[in-house]
Structure formats: structure tokens, C-alpha cells
Amino acid sequence: MPPKSRASAPPAPPLPAKSSSASKSGGGSTSAQDIVQGIWSKYTAKTPQRVKLLDSFLAFLVVVGVLQFVYCVVVGNFPFNAFLSGFSATVGQFVLTASLRIQTNPENKAEFENTSHERAFADFIFASMLLHFFCVNFIN
Amino acid sequence: MRGLFSFLLFALLGAVQAASYTGSRLLVVLEDESEREKYSVLLEDLTARGYHTTIESPKSESLSLFKHGERGYDHVILLPAKSKGLGPALTANNFLDFLKKEGNVIVALSSEYATPTAVQSLLLELDIHIPSDKGALVVDHFNYDSASASEKHDVLLLPYPAALKPDLKNYFGGDGFIAFPRAVGQTLGNESPLTAPILRAPSTAYSYNPKDEADVVEDPFAVGTQLNLVSALQARNSARLTVVGSAESLQNKWFAEKATLAGKAVKTENRDFAKKLTAWTFKETGVLKVGKFVHYLDDGVSKRINTSAAIPEHNPTIYRIKNDVHFAVEISEYSYDHLTPFVPAPSDAVQLEFSMLSPFHRLNLTPISHTANATLFGVSFKTPDQHGIFNFYINYRRPFLTNIEEKRQVTVRHFAHDEWPRSWQISAAWVWIAGIGVTVAGWLAFVAVWLYSAPTMERSGKKTQ
Known part of the structure; x- marks a missing residue:
């Protein structure tokens, strides 16, 4: 996460200029590194803090999920219910978090006129607790 | 009268x-x-x-x-x-x-x-x-x-x-x-x-x-x-x-x-x-007679001491898979005018089959004790990992001895919902327990940060939009 914190640290105003120059230069050169850097800087500049927080949690869940799956493939799935439970807890949490991200993303405001952020977050909390309850039950 | x-x-x-x-x-x-x-x-x-x-x-x-x-x-x-x-x-x-x-x-x-x-x-x-x-x-x-x-x-x-x-x-x-x-x-x-x-x-x-x-x-x-x-x-x-x-x-x-x-x-x-x-x-010799035919659950030493009923239930009609079961049968041999303990020939053994259609176990019975006119044969075994209707079956046919064919039917059920080992008792499951733990902990941290970091910036941002 260090690059992200570094990126979010600079104040907002200078960034658009930078990104515009980057996009200009990106249009000029086809270097993949430039493209990625352009995307990254645009992301850090334009994304609200809460969406970034959601994204970092999603990234964390992806890492945890991949680790569990790789472990299952390498070592074996002996208590299969345990694997299902652990993996589906992560995947389910990812899905719920993604839903929260869709509902609270300012860009989707038009589609969720009637859903306040508080309501979306309360749904998220409720669904997550339900998920955790089921997973803990299922792993026995 | x-x-x-x-x-x-x-x-x-x-x-x-x-x-x-x-x-x-x-x-x-x-x-x-x-x-x-x-x-x-x-x-x-x-x-x-x-x-x-x-x-x-x-x-x-x-x-x-x-x-x-x-x-x-x-x-x-x-x-x-x-x-x-x-x-x-x-x-x-x-x-x-x-x-x-x-x-x-x-x-x-x-x-x-x-x-x-x-x-x-x-x-x-x-x-x-x-x-x-x-x-x-x-x-x-x-x-x-x-x-x-x-x-x-x-x-x-x-x-x-x-x-x-x-x-x-x-x-x-x-x-x-x-x-x-x-x-x-x-x-x-x-x-x-x-x-x-x-x-x-x-x-x-x-x-x-x-x-x-x-x-x-x-x-x-x-x-x-x-x-x-x-x-x-x-x-x-x-x-x-x-x-x-x-x-x-x-x-x-x-x-x-x-x-x-x-x-x-x-x-x-x-x-x-x-x-x-x-x-x-004329059946004065070589006649076999089956007396007691007993099977019961072995609860293990610790459980048996704790329960008030020290003698286990005899011939229960139902067992669970992977239960430890004791089996005993009394066999007598008639010799001219009285029953004697039956002793099979040295290289022979009476066998017990635990069978559902085909035998899942076929075990030699060993003599446990002798009474005045019967031998008590016994064996203990673990019920197979297969539920269904099973028989305790003794089929002993030898030349010059009358045939023994004894059967007792029992049900073998699968594990009840609360009889499985808990997840933490299986070390292989620890990784995925940790997976759930990490997910839940990460979620808690996320919720905390969300609630803590939210108000001013986000609300103002929303308002301006």
C-alpha cells in the first residue's frame, strides 16, 4: 500500500494537470509503463477516499482468497467443508463489498437515488454478519 | 394336580x-x-x-x-x-x-x-x-x-x-x-x-x-x-x-x-x-448348539465408568458407523449325553460375518471363556464406514458337525449432525479457519476505518455533488 499513500498524500489541485500531461504524453508514446502510470495517477486523483478504502479492502480479500485457493490446490482439500467455508467467506465478503462499492460510488448516484449511503452500509453490515455466521457454522 | x-x-x-x-x-x-x-x-x-x-x-x-x-x-x-x-x-x-x-x-x-x-x-x-x-x-x-x-x-x-x-x-x-x-x-x-x-x-x-x-x-x-x-x-x-x-x-x-x-x-x-x-x-456326537448371541456397543473405558449403567445394553438394534462393537456367542457341543464346551479343531475357527449383502467383516472368533457346557467365543471390531442394514452372521459348516447358521439384524446409521469432530480438532482445517478469521478481522477493521474516516469529507463531497 505505500504507493497509494504516497499518491494520496499530495494535494488535489496539481494532479489534474499532471494527469492531463501524462495522458498527452501517453497518447504520444505507447509504453505500457506510461499507460499504467497514467491510469494509476488518474485513479489516485479522481477517486473519493471511501472508494479507495473499499478498493483496498477488496484487494486484501483477493489476496486472502487466492492464498486459500492456492493452499487448497497445493496441499489438498481434506476437510472440504472447511475449505468451502473459508474460501466462500472471502468470496462472499468480496461480493458484498463490491455491492457496497457500487451503491456508494458517487458516479452511480443516478442509479441509486433512493438508497442513502447509510442504508447501503447498514445492509452491508447485516449481510456480512449473516455471511460470517453461516461460514462459522459450516466449518463446524 | x-x-x-x-x-x-x-x-x-x-x-x-x-x-x-x-x-x-x-x-x-x-x-x-x-x-x-x-x-x-x-x-x-x-x-x-x-x-x-x-x-x-x-x-x-x-x-x-x-x-x-x-x-x-x-x-x-x-x-x-x-x-x-x-x-x-x-x-x-x-x-x-x-x-x-x-x-x-x-x-x-x-x-x-x-x-x-x-x-x-x-x-x-x-x-x-x-x-x-x-x-x-x-x-x-x-x-x-x-x-x-x-x-x-x-x-x-x-x-x-x-x-x-x-x-x-x-x-x-x-x-x-x-x-x-x-x-x-x-x-x-x-x-x-x-x-x-x-x-x-x-x-x-x-x-x-x-x-x-x-x-x-x-x-x-x-x-x-x-x-x-x-x-x-x-x-x-x-x-x-x-x-x-x-x-x-x-x-x-x-x-x-x-x-x-x-x-x-x-x-x-x-x-x-x-x-x-x-x-x-443319530446325533449323539458332532451336534452344535448356539446359546447366548450377544452384541453390544463399546463406549470406551472413560464413558463406561462415568455412566451409572455399567453393563452396556445388550443387542441394541442400531449402531453408528465406526462404532466399536463387541460380539460374543456361546457354542456347545453335544457329546453322548451332555453338552460340552465346543472347541474347534486347532487350525479351524468359527467366524463372524458383519454383512450387508456381502460381508464387510469376516472375523475369527476367539474363545474367551468356558462354562461347564459351553465355550464363549468373542471378537470386537469397528463397524464399517457404511450405513445400512447389517447382519451379525455366523455360518459354520463343517463335515461331521451340524450346521450353524445364526443371524441378527441391526441398523448402522451415519453420523448424527453433532457427532462430527469440530473443525479445530482437525489440524488440516486450521488454514481455512484462519481464512475466515482474517476475513472477519479485515472486515471489522474496514468497518472501523469506514465509520471513523467517513463523516466530514465524504458528506461534504456528497453535498457539493
Whole structure:
């Protein structure tokens, strides 16, 4: 996460200029590194803090999920219910978090006129607790 | 009233104390009343052992093996007769029906008389074969009695038979020699698993018909040890039929006769052998009885101490898969007039099958303890990882022993929902427990940061938009 914190640290105003120059230069050169850097800087500049927080949690869940799956493939799935439970807890949490991200993303405001952020977050909390309850039950 | 009751009780006891395990009514089929004298010692011995003997001629009008549809006698001795037919009461079918009703039969053959057709077809039905021509007899030029048959060599002197197989008990063993004068040899077919030879002819014996006026015996009926002098059949219902090749060997004159075998004087032990033969055929020996048949759950030492009921429930109807189960069965063997603990032959074992269609376990039972008249066999095992309807099944079939076929049905259920091991007891599950833990912890941290970091910036942002 260090690059992200570094990126979010600079104040907002200078960034658009930078990104515009980057996009200009990106249009000029086809270097993949430039493209990625352009995307990254645009992301850090334009994304609200809460969406970034959601994204970092999603990234964390992806890492945890991949680790569990790789472990299952390498070592074996002996208590299969345990694997299902652990993996589906992560995947389910990812899905719920993604839903929260869709509902609270300012860009989707038009589609969720009637859903306040508080309501979306309360749904998220409720669904997550339900998920955790089921997973803990299922792993026995 | 009480007197009547005790009289009945004594009568019952008297019936119970009869020698045979199945009954004491004995029918001796003898055509010629004058021949009775020849068998008097045998008949007296049988009466002394508790048999109620009825002697009937095959021609008798009143003779019938059955009475009111049940067997009228428990045992039959069929002695050879001059006439070729045995009459309508003693057909092969009648004898087979008698065997089906668990009656026991001794058929004595003689080379002097033609074997009745009823007996011939009866033996053919049972896969026991005898020479078809009258007068065929067994001859041995090495093991003959030189005192009485120095010329014809047709009185065989044989030692007591050894056990048929090393893992079988020998009910006909003894010391001394048995005389078999003018015996009709039998051979056993390969098809029937129910027949067994009791006494085989020695390897130098052969069966031939002295009426064939040839110097060299061509194509004899059978030779060597494939000839049986005494053979037995035990049906699936444990009814027994014994074929004695020489009826003469059961007669008084051979019961303790002085004979000479290869220049050595010996005394025949026919009386003792006849006793063993009749005792086996009439179910005085080689009868197995199953007593207690017990199975129960082994809860483990700790659990058993804690519960108030120290004795586990006997013969429960349901077990779980992977349960530890104890099994015990009491088996007695009847020996002449009492039950003794049954001890299988050294290389043999009674086996328990735990089976659903096919056996999932087939285990040797080991003797745990002996009582005065029974052996307690037991084994403990773990029920297989398969639920369904299972049987505790003992199927013990050995030549010369009555068959044991005992079954008890139990249900084996799968694990109940709360009987599985908890996840943390399985170390392999720890990784995924950690997976859930990390997910939940990450979620909590996320919620905390969300709630903490949210208000001002986000709300203002929302408002401006």
C-alpha cells in the first residue's frame, strides 16, 4: 500500500494537470509503463477516499482468497467443508463489498437515488454478519 | 394336580435324557425275524443308550416313516433284505422326505443280497454310488483277515479312520482294527459338498464281482482310496445318512472276533466302531448348539465408568458407523449325553460375518471363556464406514458337525449432525479457519476505518455533488 499513500498524500489541485500531461504524453508514446502510470495517477486523483478504502479492502480479500485457493490446490482439500467455508467467506465478503462499492460510488448516484449511503452500509453490515455466521457454522 | 405335574416333569426329563439330541424313536427295518439274533448286541447297545427300538419288516402293513405328516421315528436303521423291493412305505422319496424332516438313516449294505432299487436310487440321488451288480465286494490282498478269509481275502481288517482333514475333528477314531467282511464299496460324486467318507478303503483294495469268471479283474468298479467302506451325508438341515458297506460288520460275530492280520493276532473292535457310527448318525456326537448371541456397543473405558449403567445394553438394534462393537456367542457341543464346551479343531475357527449383502467383516472368533457346557467365543471390531442394514452372521459348516447358521439384524446409521469432530480438532482445517478469521478481522477493521474516516469529507463531497 505505500504507493497509494504516497499518491494520496499530495494535494488535489496539481494532479489534474499532471494527469492531463501524462495522458498527452501517453497518447504520444505507447509504453505500457506510461499507460499504467497514467491510469494509476488518474485513479489516485479522481477517486473519493471511501472508494479507495473499499478498493483496498477488496484487494486484501483477493489476496486472502487466492492464498486459500492456492493452499487448497497445493496441499489438498481434506476437510472440504472447511475449505468451502473459508474460501466462500472471502468470496462472499468480496461480493458484498463490491455491492457496497457500487451503491456508494458517487458516479452511480443516478442509479441509486433512493438508497442513502447509510442504508447501503447498514445492509452491508447485516449481510456480512449473516455471511460470517453461516461460514462459522459450516466449518463446524 | 401337583403329582400329575411332577409326573409330567419327570417324563419330560426322561425324554431329555435320551441319548440322542433329536429324539429316541428308532426304527430298525429287518425283513427276517430270524436275522434279529445276529444284530442283538448292536440293538441291545442302542437300547442301553436310551433308544426306543421298533423292529419292523419292510413287508409290514403298518410300517410308515411318517405319522400325521410328521416323522414317525427319529432314526432308521435299514438292514439288508433278501427281497429286491422294499415295499411302498420305504421308497427313495420316502427316505428323502424323512431326511427333510431331519430324520437320520443308517443304510447297511451287503454283498450277499441285492441292494433294493429304492436304496439304489436313494443313494444315487445323494451322489453316493455303489456297484450295480449283485455280489460285488471289496477285496484287499494285503489287509485281510487270514483266519477267516485266507483264500478269498474279502474280510478286510482296517485301523480306525484318521481325521478326514487336519482341521476337522475325528469322531470315529480309536485304537485297534475293524473287520469289514464282504463289503460293498461306495464312491462319492464330486458334485455334492454334503457327502464325506468316514472310512476309506486302503490303497491296495479294489471292488470286483467274484461271479466274473475271469482270471484278471478288468475294469473294476473302483480301486484304492476312492472306495469307501463307510460314507456319510449330512444334509443342509443337518439330517444324517450313513452308508455302511458291510452289514455283517454290525453283526454279533464280528463285534469281538479274533482275527489274524499278516500273521499277527488281533481282536476286532467292531462293537466300539458301531457305537461311534450310530452315535454320530443319530446325533449323539458332532451336534452344535448356539446359546447366548450377544452384541453390544463399546463406549470406551472413560464413558463406561462415568455412566451409572455399567453393563452396556445388550443387542441394541442400531449402531453408528465406526462404532466399536463387541460380539460374543456361546457354542456347545453335544457329546453322548451332555453338552460340552465346543472347541474347534486347532487350525479351524468359527467366524463372524458383519454383512450387508456381502460381508464387510469376516472375523475369527476367539474363545474367551468356558462354562461347564459351553465355550464363549468373542471378537470386537469397528463397524464399517457404511450405513445400512447389517447382519451379525455366523455360518459354520463343517463335515461331521451340524450346521450353524445364526443371524441378527441391526441398523448402522451415519453420523448424527453433532457427532462430527469440530473443525479445530482437525489440524488440516486450521488454514481455512484462519481464512475466515482474517476475513472477519479485515472486515471489522474496514468497518472501523469506514465509520471513523467517513463523516466530514465524504458528506461534504456528497453535498457539493
